[in-house]
Structure formats: structure tokens, C-alpha cells
Amino acid sequence: MEFNNITLIGMPTSGKSTVGVIVAKILGMDFVDADIVIQNREGMKLSEIIDKKGIDGFVKCEGDAILSIDVNNTVIATGGSAVYSANAMEKLAKNSLIVYLKLEKEELFRRLKNAKERGVVLHEGETLEDMFNTRVKLYEKYANLIVEEKDCTLEETVAKLVNLLKEGR
Numbered sequence: 001m002e003f004n005n006i007t008l009i010g011m012p013t014s015g016k017s018t019v020g021v022i023v024a025k026i027l028g029m030d031f032v033d034a035d036i037v038i039q040n041r042e043g044m045k046l047s048e049i050i051d052k053k054g055i056d057g058f059v060k061c062e063g064d065a066i067l068s069i070d071v072n073n074t075v076i077a078t079g080g081s082a083v084y085s086a087n088a089m090e091k092l093a094k095n096s097l098i099v100y101l102k103l104e105k106e107e108l109f110r111r112l113k114n115a116k117e118r119g120v121v122l123h124e125g126e127t128l129e130d131m132f133n134t135r136v137k138l139y140e141k142y143a144n145l146i147v148e149e150k151d152c153t154l155e156e157t158v159a160k161l162v163n164l165l166k167e168g169r
């Protein structure tokens with residue numbers, strides 16, 4: 001592989017964490033979940049960081065946590081709000097192939113309904129729809145590769161990503 005790491009970006013619930021760990025096993029790579037790095041650095045759950053430090057505070061913690069990740073041959077699952085940290089994304093772009101797991105709006109809304117406890121970064125007055133529209137542009141901006149999840153099972157999404165990576169070799 002020409003690239004060193006693979007970074008997964010995309011909406012919350014798009015499967016960065018679940019797809020990421022399976023792809024790492026298939027490709028014989030290591031795996032790191034940036035959300036867990038944040039929790040370890042702060043000594044708190046993500047929802048507690050958001051409650052205590054607010055949205056901007058959380059985004060700062062997330063950017064700093066990503067900047068602290070120094071890995072090789074690793075699949076990195078970011079949190080959905082990582083794209084709000086331009087400096088962290090620039091660092092990731094330097095040493096990884098950035099893959100956008102693309103989720104349709106309707107499917108995002110469906111999955112988020114079943115995952116109410118997920119602390120999603122919503123700025124003041126922002127609706128889920130606003131968040132979707134803003135983030136799509138950011139994910140597209142940073143993506144080297146886009147995996148369309150529409151009508152795919154988890155296994156099909158994994159296979160699609162692995163095949164796209166093989167084609168790119």
C-alpha cells in the first residue's frame with residue numbers, strides 16, 4: 001500500500017468504529033478509535049466532556065486528541081465531528097488515506113433515533129438537518145475515497161471498502 005494509515009470519516013452511526021475494526025483485521029492493520037483516545041486523555045466519557053466543557057470544548061479536546069495520535073499501518077476511526085478541527089484533519093491527510101463512509105440523510109435519522117444516548121455535536125440553534133448539510137461538504141472536502149453505504153449491509157460496506165482499496169493499489 002502506498003499510504004500509511006487509513007482514516008475513516010463520516011456521520012455519527014455511519015460505521016466508522018464497527019467497519020474500521022473489521023477492515024483492520026482483514027488488512028492486517030492496527031486499529032485506533034479517536035473517541036477512546038479522547039476519553040482516555042480526559043478521563044471522562046464523551047457525553048460528560050460535552051456536559052462539562054460544552055460543544056466548543058469537546059471539539060477542542062477532539063482536535064487535540066487526534067493531533068496526539070502517532071501511528072503507522074493503522075485504521076483510524078474518527079468521531080463524526082473531527083472535520084470541525086482543520087488542523088487535525090490536515091495532519092491526518094498527510095499520513096493517511098481518508099475514506100468517507102457516506103450515509104444517506106434518511107438512514108442517518110433512522111440510526112440516530114435508535115442511538116439517542118450518542119452525544120452528537122450540534123452547534124447553537126443547529127438542527128440535525130443543518131448538521132447533515134454542513135458536514136457533507138466537509139466530509140467531501142477531506143475525502144480521498146468515498147464508500148457509498150446506500151442499501152449495503154455492514155458486511156457489504158466492509159467488502160466495498162476493501163475492494164476499493166485493492167483497486168487503488
Ligand SMILES: Nc1ncnc2c1ncn2[C@@H]1O[C@H](COP(=O)(O)OP(=O)(O)O)[C@@H](O)[C@H]1O
Pocket residue numbers: 010011012013014015016017018019077111149152153154155157
Ligand atoms: N451497512 C451498515 N454499515 C455500517 N454500520 C451499520 C450498517 N447497518 C447497520 N449498522 C449499524 O450502525 C451502527 C454504526 O455504529 P458505529 O460503528 O459506532 O458508527 P460510527 O463510529 O460511525 O458512529 C452499528 O450499530 C452498526 O451495526
Ligand SMILES: O=C(O)C1=C[C@@H](OP(=O)(O)O)[C@@H](O)[C@H](O)C1
Pocket residue numbers: 010011012013016017035046078079080081118119120121122
Ligand atoms: O458526530 C459527532 O458529533 C460525534 C460523534 C461521536 O463519534 P462517532 O462518529 O464515532 O459516533 C463522538 O465523537 C461524539 O459523540 C460526537
Ligand SMILES: [Mg+2]
Pocket residue numbers: 016017018035077078079
Ligand atoms: Mg465511532
